[in-house]
Amino acid sequence: xxxxxxxxRKVILIESIVLTLVFIGIVLYAxxxxxxxxENASKVNITYQGELLYSLPLSEDKDINIATSxxxxxxxxxxxxxxxxxxxxxxxxxxxEGIKSKSxxxxxxxxxxxxxxxxxxxxxxxxx
Numbered sequence: 001x002x003x004x005x006x007x008x009r010k011v012i013l014i015e016s017i018v019l020t021l022v023f024i025g026i027v028l029y030a031x032x033x034x035x036x037x038x039e040n041a042s043k044v045n046i047t048y049q050g051e052l053l054y055s056l057p058l059s060e061d062k063d064i065n066i067a068t069s070x071x072x073x074x075x076x077x078x079x080x081x082x083x084x085x086x087x088x089x090x091x092x093x094x095x096x097e098g099i100k101s102k103s104x105x106x107x108x109x110x111x112x113x114x115x116x117x118x119x120x121x122x123x124x125x126x127x128x
Contacts, residue, residue, distance in 0.1 A: 042119070043055060043057055045119060083107070089111040094112075102121070103121035
């Protein structure tokens with residue numbers, strides 16, 4: 001009986017160590033990612049239900065209406081950035097994201113199936 005309990009404790013200890021190492025790895029990755037300087041994006045790709053609708057330069061101001069199944073979703077490109085102005089979704093997380101302008105950033109309205117992805121520019125050096 002004691003051998004079974006001892007074996008069970010060893011398994012729990014190994015699982016705890018593995019989970020701790022995974023957590024430390026995730027934290028280190030997040031720190032390095034946060035310290036990476038991102039350059040301004042040059043383009044924005046806008047998708048609807050996985051299909052590319054627009055690939056536009058961020059240097060030209062433009063208003064875009066996307067007719068989703070629940071109603072129009074309004075996107076604005078201005079001053080080198082992009083934002084979702086209004087959406088028919090219930091939670092409005094996409095609207096609350098604000099203006100995005102850095103390469104690699106994105107805004108996603110999952111309920112409406114719309115993705116806004118900033119591309120171009122290059123990822124810079126790590127800021128220490």
